[in-house]
Amino acid sequence: MEKKKSESLKSTLQRCALCGRRCGADRLGGARGVCGGGTLPKVARWLPHMGEEPPLVGTEGSGALFFSGCSLRCLFCQNYAISQLGQGREIPIEGLAEIMLELQESGCHNINLVSPTHYAPQIALAVESAKRLGLAIPVVYNTHGYDTPEALSWMAGKADIYLADVKYAGNEQAERFSGITEYSNVNQEALRVMFSQVGHFREDPKTGLGARGLMVRILILPDKIEGAKESLLRLKREFSADLCVSLMAQYVPLYKATRVPSLNRVIRKDEYEEVADYAEALGFTRLWCQEPAAAQVGIPDFSADVPFSF
Numbered sequence: 606m607e608k609k610k611s612e613s614l615k616s617t618l619q620r621c622a623l624c625g626r627r628c629g630a631d632r633l634g635g636a637r638g639v640c641g642g643g644t645l646p647k648v649a650r651w652l653p654h655m656g657e658e659p660p661l662v663g664t665e666g667s668g669a670l671f672f673s674g675c676s677l678r679c680l681f682c683q684n685y686a687i688s689q690l691g692q693g694r695e696i697p698i699e700g701l702a703e704i705m706l707e708l709q710e711s712g713c714h715n716i717n718l719v720s721p722t723h724y725a726p727q728i729a730l731a732v733e734s735a736k737r738l739g740l741a742i743p744v745v746y747n748t749h750g751y752d753t754p755e756a757l758s759w760m761a762g763k764a765d766i767y768l769a770d771v772k773y774a775g776n777e778q779a780e781r782f783s784g785i786t787e788y789s790n791v792n793q794e795a796l797r798v799m800f801s802q803v804g805h806f807r808e809d810p811k812t813g814l815g816a817r818g819l820m821v822r823i824l825i826l827p828d829k830i831e832g833a834k835e836s837l838l839r840l841k842r843e844f845s846a847d848l849c850v851s852l853m854a855q856y857v858p859l860y861k862a863t864r865v866p867s868l869n870r871v872i873r874k875d876e877y878e879e880v881a882d883y884a885e886a887l888g889f890t891r892l893w894c895q896e897p898a899a900a901q902v903g904i905p906d907f908s909a910d911v912p913f914s915f
């Protein structure tokens with residue numbers, strides 16, 4: 606690693622501000638923030654994944670790398686075994702680059718970095734190294750959207766596609782359900798930075814597969830459809846109705862969500878359709894929708910050899 610990059614990595618990790626918590630943990634000195642991230646990236650699984658949006662999955666799957674830990678504490682997290690219980694193992698940056706090349710070799714259409722925020726610098730260096738060794742497929746940064754501009758600056762020129770959540774329209778729910786403050790402000794600024802780097806989502810005209818750009822995922826929570834609609838309106842004002850939006854129907858009350866009455870059910874078809882109709886009425890045409898019942902089948906089991914059932 607070049608001296609300048611190595612110093613930059615050290616200074617980032619010595620006073621970490623990669624996510625909206627900006628907790629300042631000295632990760633190099635052994636301290637850990639809520640995310641649990643240290644100096645080496647910790648990875649739970651890597652595999653061809655068929656559970657993303659069609660232009661990312663194609664016929665051979667998206668090459669998913671699931672990172673351990675997360676700076677959010679979502680009560681309903683589907684991946685809590687890795688995000689909050691910390692399953693996984695630490696891998697050196699060169700090892701991470703090799704995994705990316707392995708996923709490309711197996712036919713995956715892209716490299717899909719799932720929950721990358723707290724390892725953005727190490728991932729950026731791994732992507733750089735993998736590209737030097739022949740990585741040619743797009744790199745997808747698949748995030749909760751609580752990234753700071755500092756984290757995203759590491760990914761400039763490395764991420765081809767940003768797949769970013771908008772989980773909540775307001776800060777109050779974010780605090781209650783994910784234990785974080787200022788989600789809306791951090792999330793909106795993150796989307797602006799992502800968009801400035803890659804623009805609107807576009808496919809390769811020859812293959813129909815995602816090549817570059819921003820795709821925003823809106824999580825629809827039970828009884829919170831007004832929030833999803835508010836997010837759509839805000840996104841249209843900021844980025845226009847040309848923005849590519851994916852409406853997530855897969856909410857299932859898992860982990861600690863069963864203890865919260867308003868979260869303890871799946872979303873109804875009519876709720877989902879109300880949000881989808883609203884998006885269409887706003888003029889969004891680049892819209893990915895799911896069948897609520899089908900979407901709720903894909904809950905992962907990270908203790909199994911094959912964590913996904915599709």
Ligand code: SF4
Pocket residue numbers: 621622623624625626627628629630637638639640641642676722723
């Ligand atoms: S990524 Fe982790 S260590 Fe860094 S600011 Fe967020 S919680 Fe703190």
